[in-house]
Each structure stands twice: as structure tokens, then as C-alpha cells.
Amino acid sequence: MVHSFSWFLERLWGSPVSSKQVAVFRVVICLLFFVIGPEESQWVSSRWNPVGFWPEDSMLSADTLHILHNALRGCVGLALVGFGGRAVLALAGLGSAFFISYSFNFEHNQILSALTFAMLALAVLPANDSWSVDRLLGFPIKERTDAELIWPFKLVQAYVMSIYAAAGFAKLQMSGWDWAFSENFPLILVSSESRSIIADLLLDGPWELIQMGAALVVLLEVLSPFMILSSKLRIFFALEIVVFQVGVTLIMGRHYAFLSFPLIYLMSLPWSEWRRSHETKTV
Structure with missing residues (x-):
């Protein structure tokens, strides 16, 4: 034990x-x-x-x-x-x-x-x-010592994760899963003055796809705190928020500064974790 x-x-x-x-x-x-x-x-x-x-x-x-x-x-x-x-x-x-x-x-x-x-x-x-x-x-x-160098990085990782977790729980507290499965998110895209051509293409298609994407976002946000439990989950979270923030920027046509979240998180991940993950894949 x-x-x-x-x-x-x-x-x-x-x-x-x-x-x-x-x-x-x-x-x-x-x-x-x-x-x-x-x-x-x-x-x-x-x-x-x-x-x-x-x-x-x-x-x-x-x-x-x-x-x-x-x-x-x-x-x-x-x-x-x-x-x-x-x-x-x-x-x-x-x-x-x-x-x-x-x-x-x-x-x-x-x-x-x-x-x-x-x-x-x-x-x-x-x-x-x-x-x-x-x-x-x-x-x-x-x-x-290793402990002196790693624990502030762990705090940064936990803080970034808490930002996404708070966003997910706020959405659920606001209107539950209706935030994703109602017309809420499509209407957010419709009302956005800075939306891109990608948003227009999404709106022209089935809104159910937008709702499923919104539900996936909320689910991943709520699960964010658990991503700190292992190196593989931490790396998955890094890739996840990169895709998410780049996607938001491309679709909404703004929020460029929010790209700093994945960058800060990526910089806080020990380089040796990336190497260990790569070695695991190649074995």
C-alpha cells in the first residue's frame, strides 16, 4: 500500500x-x-x-x-x-x-x-x-532540489486548470446542460459581430453539430482538475486547450489574448514529461 x-x-x-x-x-x-x-x-x-x-x-x-x-x-x-x-x-x-x-x-x-x-x-x-x-x-x-523547482510549476498548472473548470461549472450553474443543447451557443455565434467565415459555415449546417461541440467543451472544462493526476493527462490537457483556444479564435474572430493560457500551461510542463511520453510511444 x-x-x-x-x-x-x-x-x-x-x-x-x-x-x-x-x-x-x-x-x-x-x-x-x-x-x-x-x-x-x-x-x-x-x-x-x-x-x-x-x-x-x-x-x-x-x-x-x-x-x-x-x-x-x-x-x-x-x-x-x-x-x-x-x-x-x-x-x-x-x-x-x-x-x-x-x-x-x-x-x-x-x-x-x-x-x-x-x-x-x-x-x-x-x-x-x-x-x-x-x-x-x-x-x-x-x-x-527537484521539489524546489517543480512545486511552483504545479501551482501554475493547477491555476490554469481551475480557470477552465470554473468556466465549465459556471455554464452548468447558469443553465445546466441546456447551455450546450439549446439554441444558446448558436445564438452566441449569430450575435457575434466579429465571427469568422468558419462560424458562418457552422451556422449554415446542422445546429446539432454546434451543440455537440459545445457539450464536449463543457465536459472537458468540468474534467479539467482531474488532468493533473498523471503526466499523460497533463499532456492531453495541453493539447486540448491549444485546439480549443485556436478554435475559438478562428471561429469567433477574437480572443487572441486567451491563447496565452495554453502557452503559459505548456511552458509549465517539465520538458522531461514530453520526452517520457515520446519514449513510451516509441517503445
Whole structure:
């Protein structure tokens, strides 16, 4: 029984992560931040629609927001080149979290939340041990255990999975399986002003196909948390969300920034898991 439990923990925990993969993760997250991160234009509307933690009487001035925004971008730039260690990454993550709390744009906040979570995960990782200015300057490098490197990646994986799971359960709570098997989703496509020619082709065909696709999406979203249980399921989930997000982008003609979800998740999967999966197939 003890052996079986150890085997389960090993499958759940996954393969070790190298310091080079941590460095690649750092670079990708920082570059993503410059592509889809907070923009100053979004904070203007927030002054007229204060929400959440910041009621109207505690809103910051435009000049203060400008300074904080530039400071945040500066921290992300330093993190990109690997300078300043965990302190800079923590400031970048906390700064991003602050700006999430400052905007009322739910869609943008949902996108930025995964990026912010990944940045905070980097703050507890030895992200500058490889391919960094800190390394070039000769800052001391400590020996790291596998556990130190893998658990923040597992948190990122779990967070991305929870986003999809929450979306699936929200659909079921809203209207049950009628969300998929009624005319709801076809009408979403009809009302979309940015839909593509692919959406038009789907609407011209049997709507039952659209409904079956919507039901499959909800089912896979609800099952997302179970995908963390083994390396094969984690890889399946990676391929699944790549296909899903690319499909949504091609059909709806928007949601480009949501492609960051599969990218962040893919970057958090240990490279050794991909190799082990490939070796299993070739045996």
C-alpha cells in the first residue's frame, strides 16, 4: 500500500524541472506581459467605474498611475533579462495584481490573472540561475532540489486548470446542460459581430453539430482538475486547450489574448514529461 501511494505521488508530482526551463519560463512570461499586459488607456475608464478594492474616494491620480505603470514595466524588463532576483519578480507580480484590482474589465482581468499568477510563481523560483544578468555578474548559485523547482510549476498548472473548470461549472450553474443543447451557443455565434467565415459555415449546417461541440467543451472544462493526476493527462490537457483556444479564435474572430493560457500551461510542463511520453510511444 505504501508503495502504491508513493507511485501515485510520483505520477502526481511529475518530472523534475531544470534551471534552463525555469529561465525559458521567465523569458516567455515577461515577453507575454509586454504583449498582453496592462495598458494605461484602460485605467481612464476605471476612474469613472470604480470597482472592487478601490472605491471612488481612493482612486489614484492619472500621474500616479502613469508612474506606477512605468515602474511595473521597468520591473518586468529587469526580470526579462534576469536582473534583481526574486525581489524584482515579486514587485512585478504584485504590481500586476494591483492593476488587476484597478480595472473593471472582466475579460482583460481574466487574461491578466494567469499571467500575474505565473509571475508570482517565478518570484518563488530560482528564476535567474540560468541565462541571466545575475549569473553573468557572478551572483552565487545555490544547489536546488527537484521539489524546489517543480512545486511552483504545479501551482501554475493547477491555476490554469481551475480557470477552465470554473468556466465549465459556471455554464452548468447558469443553465445546466441546456447551455450546450439549446439554441444558446448558436445564438452566441449569430450575435457575434466579429465571427469568422468558419462560424458562418457552422451556422449554415446542422445546429446539432454546434451543440455537440459545445457539450464536449463543457465536459472537458468540468474534467479539467482531474488532468493533473498523471503526466499523460497533463499532456492531453495541453493539447486540448491549444485546439480549443485556436478554435475559438478562428471561429469567433477574437480572443487572441486567451491563447496565452495554453502557452503559459505548456511552458509549465517539465520538458522531461514530453520526452517520457515520446519514449513510451516509441517503445
